[in-house]
Amino acid sequence: MRKEVEALDIADVTANWVNKQALEARTEQRIRELADLAHTPLFFGRLDYGGGAHEGHHFYIGRRHVHDAVGEPMVLDWRAPVSQPFYQASRTVPLGVDLRRRFGYTGGELTAYEDERLTGPAGPDAAPRTSRLLQEEIERPRVGPMRDIVATIQPEQDEIVRSGLGGTVCVQGGPGTGKTAVGLHRVAYLLYAHRERLARTGTLVIGPNRSFLHYIEQVLPALGELEVAQATVADLVAHVEVRSVDAPTAALVKGDARMAEVLRRALRSYITLPTEPVVVERGSRRWRIPAYELAEIVTELQEREIRYGAAGEALPQRIAHAVLVRMEEAGEAPDDRVQDAVARHHAVKAAVKAVWPRVDPAKLVLRLLSEPEFLAAHAEGLLGAEEQRAIVWAKPARGVKSAKWSAADAVLIDEAQDLVQRTPSLGHVVLDEAQDLSPMQYRAVGRRCSTGSATVLGDLAQGTTPWATAGWREALAHLGKPDAVVEELTAGFRVPREVISYASRLLPHMSPGLREVSSVREAPGSLDVHRVPGGAEDGAGTADTEGSAEDGSEGGSQGGAEDGAAGGALDAAVVGACRTALLREGSIGLIAADVRIPALAAALTAAGLPFLDPGRETTAESRLTLVPASLAKGLEYDYVVLDEPAAVVDGEPDERTGLRRLYVVLTRAVSGLTVVHRRPLPHQLAAPGPRESTL
Numbered sequence: 001m002r003k004e005v006e007a008l009d010i011a012d013v014t015a016n017w018v019n020k021q022a023l024e025a026r027t028e029q030r031i032r033e034l035a036d037l038a039h040t041p042l043f044f045g046r047l048d049y050g051g052g053a054h055e056g057h058h059f060y061i062g063r064r065h066v067h068d069a070v071g072e073p074m075v076l077d078w079r080a081p082v083s084q085p086f087y088q089a090s091r092t093v094p095l096g097v098d099l100r101r102r103f104g105y106t107g108g109e110l111t112a113y114e115d116e117r118l119t120g121p122a123g124p125d126a127a128p129r130t131s132r133l134l135q136e137e138i139e140r141p142r143v144g145p146m147r148d149i150v151a152t153i154q155p156e157q158d159e160i161v162r163s164g165l166g167g168t169v170c171v172q173g174g175p176g177t178g179k180t181a182v183g184l185h186r187v188a189y190l191l192y193a194h195r196e197r198l199a200r201t202g203t204l205v206i207g208p209n210r211s212f213l214h215y216i217e218q219v220l221p222a223l224g225e226l227e228v229a230q231a232t233v234a235d236l237v238a239h240v241e242v243r244s245v246d247a248p249t250a251a252l253v254k255g256d257a258r259m260a261e262v263l264r265r266a267l268r269s270y271i272t273l274p275t276e277p278v279v280v281e282r283g284s285r286r287w288r289i290p291a292y293e294l295a296e297i298v299t300e301l302q303e304r305e306i307r308y309g310a311a312g313e314a315l316p317q318r319i320a321h322a323v324l325v326r327m328e329e330a331g332e333a334p335d336d337r338v339q340d341a342v343a344r345h346h347a348v349k350a351a352v353k354a355v356w357p358r359v360d361p362a363k364l365v366l367r368l369l370s371e372p373e374f375l376a377a378h379a380e381g382l383l384g385a386e387e388q389r390a391i392v393w394a395k396p397a398r399g400v401k402s403a404k405w406s407a408a409d410a411v412l413i414d415e416a417q418d419l420v421q422r423t424p425s426l427g428h429v430v431l432d433e434a435q436d437l438s439p440m441q442y443r444a445v446g447r448r449c450s451t452g453s454a455t456v457l458g459d460l461a462q463g464t465t466p467w468a469t470a471g472w473r474e475a476l477a478h479l480g481k482p483d484a485v486v487e488e489l490t491a492g493f494r495v496p497r498e499v500i501s502y503a504s505r506l507l508p509h510m511s512p513g514l515r516e517v518s519s520v521r522e523a524p525g526s527l528d529v530h531r532v533p534g535g536a537e538d539g540a541g542t543a544d545t546e547g548s549a550e551d552g553s554e555g556g557s558q559g560g561a562e563d564g565a566a567g568g569a570l571d572a573a574v575v576g577a578c579r580t581a582l583l584r585e586g587s588i589g590l591i592a593a594d595v596r597i598p599a600l601a602a603a604l605t606a607a608g609l610p611f612l613d614p615g616r617e618t619t620a621e622s623r624l625t626l627v628p629a630s631l632a633k634g635l636e637y638d639y640v641v642l643d644e645p646a647a648v649v650d651g652e653p654d655e656r657t658g659l660r661r662l663y664v665v666l667t668r669a670v671s672g673l674t675v676v677h678r679r680p681l682p683h684q685l686a687a688p689g690p691r692e693s694t695l
């Protein structure tokens, strides 16, 4: 297929230069799509149909469609309707399939297959309870960026992936339930099913930060989809340079949906009803539109739900129209050109400027945040005095360029911008880690899919912003998709049982009512909690449970009565735990409170252990990443070494957020978690005693 496209001679099929360019671009794209991915096998499954429309046929299923030299299909795209039974068929509902075969690969080489008979008497190869290949795929050590899961999408995931383009789907799911994977595969599916439409309208994946986007960026290209844009919410609203951080109280108010109404009112306040007539002189005649008639035109425009900017642009034409009516009444026969000329007449322009001035969105927000009276006038009945005080700048800004804008301000500007001029909508938007968005941020995302649909992914328990989503219904209303379906995923593919149940002890303390994830991993994984002597409780002896975790002996120093020395002991113990983890296969994430990062970076360097930043890709050679707790969301590592949980909790403005951050970092591990602490563990973790050991 690749050769076929490469050999294509488009010289004699193109009529003109434009066509030629377009066709060439298309051909190059096709060549890129067909590029060989050495470790990505062409097919991973086969279906033998025993009934229905495909009776007697068998199909190979792969990442993309492959045909032979005469155009006969050899491998069917996993997204094609005939492929769906690969994910959905069961012995109870075989969907016409007799046999499902899964192929296993080792580094691109076919090494195994597994048959599952879905009809006929239950024999030895009748649907094994869990597929070995599936299990191996799930348990495979992680190195490098996120991979696709096409070979092993689960039925409940498949339903979400294949839900129609028309509807918005919201997925609530605990850590590692495959939300990100499902969202990415849904875009791939939608692009397959609605290619033309989405090529026109565009698709976008929104993630929390660069490191995360970097981690997921190769999934869609591996599935042959190269045209999906990626962005953070900050990227979408980058109208100004963000140079300051709001206090939580200010950010909370600025992110509240009431701000949308404040902005709307403030913008409307620029419209003033005319008190003077407009007089247009043309030749020897003067045409006069009285103030009351102008006011009617303005009021009529105000009442129509069109954007401020569009209405402002329509106004001169409306006034000109009124003039033309008068001309006709006087027996003239003006045409369109006359109307345009009148609309551009200086008297009309002046009137428009006075009653419906142009408004710069950033300047509008700047004024609201700089002038307490202006804010008060438009926030009345919406924001309390205290709330207004919280958001007004202590020092009014001079201008848009020099103002110390915050991330929340940029979102306000985006809202104002949309009031002035409609934001274009994309065809589909995937919003990951949605629980962290403020109502105003949901609105910003919602504008970008107002005529399209969205996939909203999140976990209420992992909300770590002061404005984190409390319930999906409300969030979806802010997004402008109140009728979205909310689905729940509860099977965990990442975190081993022991680790997830340890982390889940926090749930009742920070997100009561949410279900604990049930791990589908068979490998028990490992959980070690190491206490370094010298913490506040030493001598009190409460947290010092006896224990025999796998190995409690690496590199701790003894005693450590003094703070500095004890801090050193903690660092040393953490470095030791990293060394131990590095003895195993796969990636290692050392996660720590943001303030601890410099000390740990120094300790790792001193110990001669090279490490990466979370944005960088782990490889077989460099497998250790030093991850600030604030960037850990959405990422995963085979082994996680967690430094000082109490510091992670303390890193957040309140305890609930702190515990949620801790929950996030505790749930990044695929195979094992080692917690190293000197200070007492947060008591919410200390429930039914984990095995603890002292270094």
Ligand SMILES: Nc1ncnc2c1ncn2[C@@H]1O[C@H](COP(=O)(O)OP(=O)(O)OP(=O)(O)O)[C@@H](O)[C@H]1O
Pocket: 137, 138, 147, 148, 149, 152, 153, 154, 157, 173, 174, 175, 176, 177, 178, 179, 180, 181, 182, 459, 462, 493, 494, 633, 634, 635, 636, 667
């Ligand atoms: N059906 C599946 N087969 C194999 N692996 C899967 C499957 N579903 C999910 N996974 C794997 O489980 C891991 C977690 O998935 P993912 O990151 O999508 O979860 P998440 O719900 O977004 O997690 P978090 O809440 O932590 O962001 C990934 O490595 C993913 O590839």
